[in-house]
Amino acid sequence: MNAPVLLSVRGAGKAxxxxxxxxxxxxxxxxxxxxxxxxxxxxxxxxGKSTLLRLLAARHACDAGSVHYDVRAESGExxxxxxxxxxxxxxxxxxxxxxxxxxxxxxxxxxxxxNVSGGANVGERLMALGSRHYGNLRRETTAWxxxxxxxxxxxxxxxxxxxxxxxxxxxxxxxxxxxxRLVFMDEPTTGLDVSVQARLLDLLRELVDQLQLAAVVVTxxxxxARLLAQRMLVxxxxxxxxxxxxxxxxxxxxxxxxxxxVSSVLTP
Amino acid sequence: MTTDTHYNFAFLxxxxxxxxxxxxxxxxxxxxxxxxxxxxxxxxxYGWGTGGVQxxxxxxxxxxxxxxxxxxxxxxxxxxxxxxxxxRTTGVQTTGKTRExxxxxxxxxxxxAALTEQQILVYQVPMPEPLSKLEPSRRETIKMxxxxxxxxxxxxxYEDIAQLGAIARAYDYPVMVNERYLTSPSPIPKFxxxxxxxxxxxxxxxxxxxxxxxxIPPYTPVRSLDFEDHPFEVQRWDHACALCGATESYLDExxxxxxxSRLFVCSDSDxxxxxxxxxxxxxxxxxTLHNPLSQEAA
Numbered sequence: 305m306n307a308p309v310l311l312s313v314r315g316a317g318k319a320x321x322x323x324x325x326x327x328x329x330x331x332x333x334x335x336x337x338x339x340x341x342x343x344x345x346x347x348x349x350x351x352g353k354s355t356l357l358r359l360l361a362a363r364h365a366c367d368a369g370s371v372h373y374d375v376r377a378e379s380g381e382x383x384x385x386x387x388x389x390x391x392x393x394x395x396x397x398x399x400x401x402x403x404x405x406x407x408x409x410x411x412x413x414x415x416x417x418x419n420v421s422g423g424a425n426v427g428e429r430l431m432a433l434g435s436r437h438y439g440n441l442r443r444e445t446t447a448w449x450x451x452x453x454x455x456x457x458x459x460x461x462x463x464x465x466x467x468x469x470x471x472x473x474x475x476x477x478x479x480x481x482x483x484x485r486l487v488f489m490d491e492p493t494t495g496l497d498v499s500v501q502a503r504l505l506d507l508l509r510e511l512v513d514q515l516q517l518a519a520v521v522v523t524x525x526x527x528x529a530r531l532l533a534q535r536m537l538v539x540x541x542x543x544x545x546x547x548x549x550x551x552x553x554x555x556x557x558x559x560x561x562x563x564x565x566v567s568s569v570l571t572p
Numbered sequence: 573m574t575t576d577t578h579y580n581f582a583f584l585x586x587x588x589x590x591x592x593x594x595x596x597x598x599x600x601x602x603x604x605x606x607x608x609x610x611x612x613x614x615x616x617x618y619g620w621g622t623g624g625v626q627x628x629x630x631x632x633x634x635x636x637x638x639x640x641x642x643x644x645x646x647x648x649x650x651x652x653x654x655x656x657x658x659x660r661t662t663g664v665q666t667t668g669k670t671r672e673x674x675x676x677x678x679x680x681x682x683x684x685a686a687l688t689e690q691q692i693l694v695y696q697v698p699m700p701e702p703l704s705k706l707e708p709s710r711r712e713t714i715k716m717x718x719x720x721x722x723x724x725x726x727x728x729x730y731e732d733i734a735q736l737g738a739i740a741r742a743y744d745y746p747v748m749v750n751e752r753y754l755t756s757p758s759p760i761p762k763f764x765x766x767x768x769x770x771x772x773x774x775x776x777x778x779x780x781x782x783x784x785x786x787x788i789p790p791y792t793p794v795r796s797l798d799f800e801d802h803p804f805e806v807q808r809w810d811h812a813c814a815l816c817g818a819t820e821s822y823l824d825e826x827x828x829x830x831x832x833s834r835l836f837v838c839s840d841s842d843x844x845x846x847x848x849x850x851x852x853x854x855x856x857x858x859x860t861l862h863n864p865l866s867q868e869a870a
Contacts, residue, residue, distance in 0.1 A: 387816040420731045427730060432723025438733055459588045460734045 308374060310486060310518050311337040311360065312386055315369030317542075318355050320492060329355040330542040331368060339485065339515040344529035344550065346565070347539035353522040356489055356539070360520060361407055361488045362389045362397050376485075402432055406487035408480030410494060412471035414462045418487070422449070422474050423459035429482045448477040451508060469500035473507065480511065490523045493528055505531050526569055530554060538562045575663035582629040583661045588612060589630035596627065598774060599787035604749030605717070606700050611766050611783040615657075620650060621679055622780030624696035628677045631692060632658065632775070637665045639673035642840035644681040644822065651679070655662060682764040682822050684843035687773035689790060695758045696780040700786065702746045702756040711865070722754045733802055740746070742807065748795045749788055757794075763806045763822045768794040781869035811836040817854040822864070833858035 309359050317331030330352030337343055345353045356365045360371055372386040374494065375396075401407070409415035416425050425433070426445040433553075435441055448454045452473040456514055472492060479487060491503040492508065509532055512519055521532055529550055536553050538546040538561065546559040557563045580586065588610075595609035607728070614622040632638065638658055642651040646668040654677060655666050667673050669687040677694040687693060703713045706724045725746055732740045745762035749755045758764060758777060768775065770787060775788040788794060798804040812819045815837050821844075823836045835858040838844035 350654060394715075398719060398721070417727070421725055422730045423733055423734055424727050428723060428727050431726040431730065436798075436800050438730065441730065457670070515801050 308339070309336045310316065310339045310341075311399075311520075312372040314372075315373055316359050316366050317504060318352075318359055318364055319367045319379045326367075328542050330359070330539070333359075333369070333384075333537075333544050334535065334542075335547065337518055338488075339518050340341035341535065342512055342517075342521060342533045344403070344533035344536040345520065345522045345539060346524060346526060346529050346536060348565075349496060351539040352542035353524075353539055355542075356426070357488050357490055357520060357522050361401065361405060362392075365390060373400070374538065375400070376506065402429055403482045404484050404486065406476075406484045408472075408475055408479055408487065408489040408492050410491040412463070412468070412475045415475045416471060418463055420462075421460045422463055422466065425474060425478050425482055428478065433482065444481065448481050449474075451511075452477045453503075454496070469496050469504060472496065476508070476511070480515065480517075483515065483540050485518060487517055487519045489519060491523055491525075492521065493523070493525065508532060526554065526566065538565065561566065574660075575676065579661050581634075581662055582632050582658065584612065584626065590632035592626055593616065595785055596631070596787060597672045599776070599785055600774070600789050602753070604753030604755040604786060604787055605791050606784040606786045607782055609785050614780065616653075618781040619698065621654060621696035622675070622679045623652060623778030623782075623785065624677050624679070624694050624780075625778075626780060627694045627778040627785060628654075628658065628675060628774050629661075630673055631694075632662055633662060634662070634664060636675045637667050637673050637841075639667050639670065639676045640678075641676065641681060641683065641840075641842075642679045644683075644824075646843045647746075654852045668842055669846075670840075680759050680761075681822070681839060682760060683768045684838070684840045685846070687771055688815075690859075691773040691865045693771075693773050693775045695760075695775065696779045697741060697756065697758040697777045697784075699744075699779075700777065700784040701754055702754050702781040717753060720752070722748075725754060726799075729797060729802075731797065733799070738802075739798065739802060746797050747802075748797060749832045750792050751795070754797075755786065756796075761807065761822060762796065762804075765794070765796045765804070766806065770794075783809050809836060811859060813838045813844060814856060814858065816844045816852045818844070818847055818852070826859045833860050835859075 314334050316333045317328055319328045331462055333356055345356060347353050359366055371389045373389055377386045395502035425443045426448050428439045446459060449456045449459060454470060454473055463474060466474060493504055505528060524528055533550050536550045537544050540561045546553060546562045553562060554566055557566050592609055595607045599607045611861050612626060614625055616622050616625060640651045640655040642648040659666055668684040674690060675692050677783060679696045681769060699711055703716060706728055707713050729739050743761050744756055744759045745765055747755050747765060770791050770793060772790050774790055776787045796804040809823045813821060814835050818838055820841060821838045824839045826835045828835050
């Protein structure tokens with residue numbers, strides 16, 4: 305692939321201090337992510353998947369290694385360059401998180417503002433970027449609600465009145481409204497029933513395809529990885545034990561843990 | 573009233589007043605920015621203007637003429653008590669007339685008469701942080717001010733329009749000071765917001781319980797937030813003041829009998845009096861409004 309790298313991770317690690325001793329939640333993770341590519345991170349619970357995601361999204365600082373992101377050039381500058389997240393100011397990181405990135409939380413309630421309507425949730429990022437026309441906001445919000453298959457008539461309802469699947473779709477719309485290039489998803493389908501999961505996955509696959517989104521999806525569901533991701537990382541005890549193309553990893557697992565993981569999937 | 577010599581001039585000791593003045597200098601240098609200050613216990617309950625009183629005490633001089641207003645009136649409990657407090661501890665001259673005053677402490681109104689460069693307006697502020705209802709964390713709101721991230725305030729206004737059809741805030745309507753800091757104008761009616769814009773007087777704001785003060789220096793642009801297609805508007809009344817016939821002032825609505833008759837009068841008592849002295853006369857009677865809830869109407 306000769307496209308420029310979007311996200312470059314080198315030896316990234318994060319340690320939490322536990323009883324005076326540093327415990328590595330994840331360490332020595334390296335990979336490159338290209339524009340439009342979807343990467344799945346799988347592993348058992350406690351294997352450091354979510355910590356890794358938080359490192360990538362600059363919610364935690366790396367204790368080892370680095371994360372570089374291809375920051376979109378501001379007006380004037382010609383080419384964009386890979387920048388170390390650790391070297392960027394907080395203002396810049398917050399700006400990135402609001403515009404160029406999305407973060408879909410596992411629990412929609414963590415990612416939504418529950419005390420304002422669904423429409424305000426979708427419009428929040430636009431208003432943060434300076435949109436000051438109510439009619440335009442309304443139009444854009446309605447369009448996005450339709451796009452994620454939400455009934456636009458419910459635009460003024462509070463998210464608490466939405467079902468779990470609808471909340472998750474609202475959260476996705478809220479994140480995608482600024483056309484980010486990279487979306488982080490932390491187990492986007494857990495806690496939803498199987499039919500809703502399937503619809504949500506369909507929707508995600510379609511959106512990722514239409515918008516040429518790059519995404520890092522943390523999941524413990526191998527089916528999600530198979531459906532969405534081109535490549536995957538398998539983590540165990542904070543270390544990447546195997547990585548490669550999704551079909552290769554799932555059809556021909558090399559590492560004993562991956563073999564165990566693949567063979568433990570239930571098939572009805 | 574004779575001056576009480578047991579207290580220092582204006583109650584607070586000189587070092588405390590000096591510290592507050594230093595904080596005020598910073599506030600004037602950064603318009604709209606909330607400066608923390610060492611708020612003192614005052615012989616008032618919180619909520620009765622302890623922040624405003626401390627600012628007034630630290631800027632008042634022997635030649636000042638003090639006016640204190642509460643909801644526009646000079647003769648309500650809060651105004652009378654604060655005026656007596658300063659008369660007793662400083663011996664300065666007090667007045668009810670806006671034009672004669674050099675220092676005006678106010679609760680919830682800006683006088684109708686235009687202010688001048690010689691005047692200082694001191695506001696009593698209960699809650700100085702305009703974002704507090706939206707973002708409970710103080711640490712986070714400080715960060716939002718620092719990075720000028722004010723999208724959240726518009727989310728609140730959006731929500732008003734979506735649910736109620738218009739921006740429903742009638743008082744404490746958020747303003748942008750000098751196009752930099754989002755600021756609470758204190759609970760003045762939004763009717764008074766346009767008066768803050770490019771005002772020749774120095775405007776000082778004190779919140780005693782929250783230990784913050786801020787300022788709008790003379791001739792500073794102050795913009796009320798709005799949407800392009802839902803512009804900021806002030807209240808208008810269909811009636812004139814019953815006493816002085818004014819149509820341009822902020823009116824209080826009083827129910828005067830069991831039939832629901834309303835008397836509309838100027839909230840600014842000094843303004844109303846001045847107009848009456850100049851010969852303006854209102855209808856002198858209450859109006860009966862159509863009451864949609866009464867049975868006769870049905």
